[in-house]
Amino acid sequence: MGIVNIDDDLHDQLRRACTVSSRSINAQANFWIKVGMLCEMHPAMSFQDIVAQELRAAGVRPQALKPQVLKPGRA
Incomplete structure (x- = not known):
């Protein structure tokens, strides 16, 4: 494993993205x-x-999606 240098803006974007993706x-x-x-x-x-x-x-099998339930007043 090596070290990769990236600019500060990209590092900031990585930090923000990882909070959304739980990585x-x-x-x-x-x-x-x-x-x-x-x-x-x-x-x-x-x-x-x-x-x-x-x-x-990777052997991940797709699961069936649950039917979408529309809330009243939404098309």
Whole structure:
């Protein structure tokens, strides 16, 4: 494992993103690097397709979605 130097703004964005994704700063950086690399290598695939393929490759099985219940007054 090595050290990667990034600018302060990107580090700040990583810190903010990891609070939303419940990842550590290192795990968030690893995710962005891995997905970014895969996106560059497979430009015809969408982000969602790449993540879905990686999840399948890891053995994650999709769960059925619960039916959406609309609140009164919302279309």
